[in-house]
Amino acid sequence: MDRLSEKRRRLLQVSPYSPLDEDRFSFGGRSFAAEEIVEALADYLTPERAQRIDRVLDGRTYGLATVVEGLINMGNVSAVMRSAEAFGVQPFHVVTGEATFKNSRRTSQGAEKWLDVYRWVEPAACARHLHEAGYRIIVTHLDERSVPIEAVDFSTPTAIVFGNERDGASRETLELADEHVIVPMAGFVQSFNISVAAAVTLYHATLDRKARLSRHGDLTDAERTDLRARFYLKSVRAADQILAELPRGG
Numbered sequence: 001m002d003r004l005s006e007k008r009r010r011l012l013q014v015s016p017y018s019p020l021d022e023d024r025f026s027f028g029g030r031s032f033a034a035e036e037i038v039e040a041l042a043d044y045l046t047p048e049r050a051q052r053i054d055r056v057l058d059g060r061t062y063g064l065a066t067v068v069e070g071l072i073n074m075g076n077v078s079a080v081m082r083s084a085e086a087f088g089v090q091p092f093h094v095v096t097g098e099a100t101f102k103n104s105r106r107t108s109q110g111a112e113k114w115l116d117v118y119r120w121v122e123p124a125a126c127a128r129h130l131h132e133a134g135y136r137i138i139v140t141h142l143d144e145r146s147v148p149i150e151a152v153d154f155s156t157p158t159a160i161v162f163g164n165e166r167d168g169a170s171r172e173t174l175e176l177a178d179e180h181v182i183v184p185m186a187g188f189v190q191s192f193n194i195s196v197a198a199a200v201t202l203y204h205a206t207l208d209r210k211a212r213l214s215r216h217g218d219l220t221d222a223e224r225t226d227l228r229a230r231f232y233l234k235s236v237r238a239a240d241q242i243l244a245e246l247p248r249g250g
Contacts, residue, residue, distance in 0.1 A: 025229065028244025034229035040246060041232040041239055053231045056088070057224050059217040064205055065091040065135055065159040069123060069173055071194065073165060078111075079195035080162060085111035087202045088217055090227070093118045093159070095126050097170070113234055127176040135159040139169045139177040140197055146180040154205040155212040165194050
């Protein structure tokens with residue numbers, strides 16, 4: 001399997017991550033609390049890296065979620081993922097459907113390892129999960145229902161769906177969405193390409209949240225500790241081995 005195919009497999013066949021998964025912090029047959037991982041790995045980070053992680057956590061939110069549906073170009077999935085990570089939007093959902101992916105040399109620059117990545121085959125399952133989690137679902141789509149993005153209040157939990165590069169969002173997703181939105185355009189073209197649309201929309205959502213809430217990042221203490229532990233694990237070489245070799249009761 002070549003490197004590109006392996007990356008595609010990793011991004012699109014990942015199991016849903018759950019903060020309640022008790023096995024996510026298990027190493028060497030032992031389970032650790034997030035606080036224990038942070039304490040154990042703190043000395044292996046440079047002060048600069050630890051400060052960088054703190055700054056990233058300051059800007060993280062679960063108040064927004066990114067959803068890409070039926071994208072056929074892996075480079076576009078990666079580009080949207082990179083924008084989501086850059087704007088601190090932690091949950092990232094990939095609805096694959098029956099799409100056949102096209103090769104691309106564009107990458108996410110490692111963004112996937114910093115996000116909660118979920119894979120779904122059916123749009124309805126993803127929508128049900130998001131609604132049960134308290135998200136309102138909006139989809140970028142031009143029709144008679146569409147409202148300008150400026151009319152959307154992003155201070156409430158919102159999942160933003162970006163559809164297929166060729167056909168847009170599926171009929172099922174359009175029916176399940178709470179709102180359809182557009183980014184008003186002044187030129188002759190009617191739409192941006194998917195990666196640009198995602199970057200523009202996520203940037204606007206971030207600014208709207210800051211205007212309404214005076215902040216964008218809004219992690220709870222538990223979410224912040226959990227993510228800090230995960231980021232430490234990703235930042236320290238051989239972190240799993242370090243934890244597995246800790247003395248019992250240490």
